[in-house]
Amino acid sequence: MATERAIGIDIGGTGIKGAVVDLGTGELVTERIKVKTPKGGRPADILEATRRLLETIGEQGHAGLPLGVCFPAIVRHGRTLSAANISEEWIGLQAEQLFERELGSDIHFINDADAAGYAEARFGAARGERGLAILTTLGTGIGSAFLYDGVLVPNTELGHLELDGHDAEERAAYSAMEREDLSWAEWAARLQRYYSHVEFLFSPDLFVVGGGVSKHHREFLPLLSLDTPIVPAAFRNNAGLLGAAALAANA
Numbered sequence: 147m148a149t150e151r152a153i154g155i156d157i158g159g160t161g162i163k164g165a166v167v168d169l170g171t172g173e174l175v176t177e178r179i180k181v182k183t184p185k186g187g188r189p190a191d192i193l194e195a196t197r198r199l200l201e202t203i204g205e206q207g208h209a210g211l212p213l214g215v216c217f218p219a220i221v222r223h224g225r226t227l228s229a230a231n232i233s234e235e236w237i238g239l240q241a242e243q244l245f246e247r248e249l250g251s252d253i254h255f256i257n258d259a260d261a262a263g264y265a266e267a268r269f270g271a272a273r274g275e276r277g278l279a280i281l282t283t284l285g286t287g288i289g290s291a292f293l294y295d296g297v298l299v300p301n302t303e304l305g306h307l308e309l310d311g312h313d314a315e316e317r318a319a320y321s322a323m324e325r326e327d328l329s330w331a332e333w334a335a336r337l338q339r340y341y342s343h344v345e346f347l348f349s350p351d352l353f354v355v356g357g358g359v360s361k362h363h364r365e366f367l368p369l370l371s372l373d374t375p376i377v378p379a380a381f382r383n384n385a386g387l388l389g390a391a392a393l394a395a396n397a
Contacts, residue, residue, distance in 0.1 A: 151175055152212040153203055154391030155196060156258060159183060159218060159231025159286060164199045166208045167391035172269030176206060178384065187232030189239060193248040200249055214254040214390030215245055216261035220301050224255055231286055254394035259283050260300050261389030263291025266354050268392055270380030277351035280344065281379065285357040288315040304344060314340050320359045334369035345374050354379050
């Protein structure tokens with residue numbers, strides 16, 4: 147019988163979130179628990195904070211479930227090859243092994259945007275989509291995930307495409323709007339440049355826009371003119387932990 151529930155943990159630059167997920171519906175079985183990411187984002191501190199969060203979930207009667215962890219880094223064979231808004235000490239670490247040792251459990255370890263994309267393909271806005279769906283998360287940076295016929299192609303880094311002499315995320319992430327006090331229209335003009343370029347390079351069948359700002363999608367998505375349909379993500383900031391949990395159960 148297939149596993150019906152799993153635990154997802156989403157580690158970010160400012161917060162660490164965790165919950166038990168119903169793998170039939172994608173809904174949270176427990177309240178989402180959140181703790182602050184330790185200042186500096188160093189490995190030992192994040193590992194300890196994650197262990198404490200998992201203990202809290204286990205104390206609610208959910209110990210022993212499959213466990214998925216998503217993380218803001220390129221992840222290849224369990225090794226972190228970059229670090230976004232966390233300590234550079236993560237670069238080159240065998241992170242999956244470190245988490246398994248600290249948490250005392252086998253885990254499925256994955257990039258955070260990839261986990262969010264998988265959640266949207268299985269439960270959300272890209273469910274049943276044929277061809278190439280590209281999820282982008284607009285936040286401090288721009289994360290991305292490729293799903294082809296629902297199958298994840300990991301570790302795309304479309305926030306780092308060079309546009310007009312800059313990493314695209316320097317000018318088009320939601321943080322740029324906040325930092326430069328841009329209007330929705332001014333920010334949408336930058337998003338237009340970005341999504342038009344991605345569209346030209348990859349000819350996707352669907353764009354899904356995630357991140358917390360997706361709750362304001364009516365303010366900016368209608369301002370974009372693309373040949374590709376572009377829709378808001380269904381799960382916003384819960385997508386990472388949903389995807390991590392689902393991938394852990396299927397591992």
